[in-house]
Amino acid sequence: MTIVRPATPADVSLILRFVRELAEFEREPDAVQATxxxxxxxxxxxxPGAEAVIAEHDGEPAGFALFFHNFSTWTGRKGLYLEDLYVTPDARGAGVGTALLRHLAGLAIDRGCGRFEWSVLDWNDPAIRFYRAMGAVGMDEWRVQRVAGDALTKLAGR
Incomplete structure (x- = not known):
């Protein structure tokens, strides 16, 4: 059985562990700077800039989701943006990811959000198939843009 609960300050070390495991899975093990x-x-x-929930399967931590609100000028409403979703290898296929997504979809509805969005790596075919099965639609015409590090400093004129 899977339960999803709000994260507490006592979960921070677990969340960081999950973030590091996710980075390893996404082939970026040295990219995590968070402490x-x-x-x-x-x-x-x-x-707080974000929120997190913890999934427990059969009483053991099995995954997490970290999310925050964004805003759509087109809908005139806030949205819920899923930054990270991670399920431990042992818990994959047990409904943990489904439980996390359903929980967040419920939060989005309860909070009056017009959208629930996230990004997925283009090579992560199992995740893409899973998201499509859950009703997600790819926004293939949109491309994420990012400015970070020295480029961010330069753009800011500093």
Missing amino acids: EPMLMEALFGQK
């Missing part, structure tokens, strides 16, 4: 204090502040500080 426990950073996640504590981001999730539970004075102005």
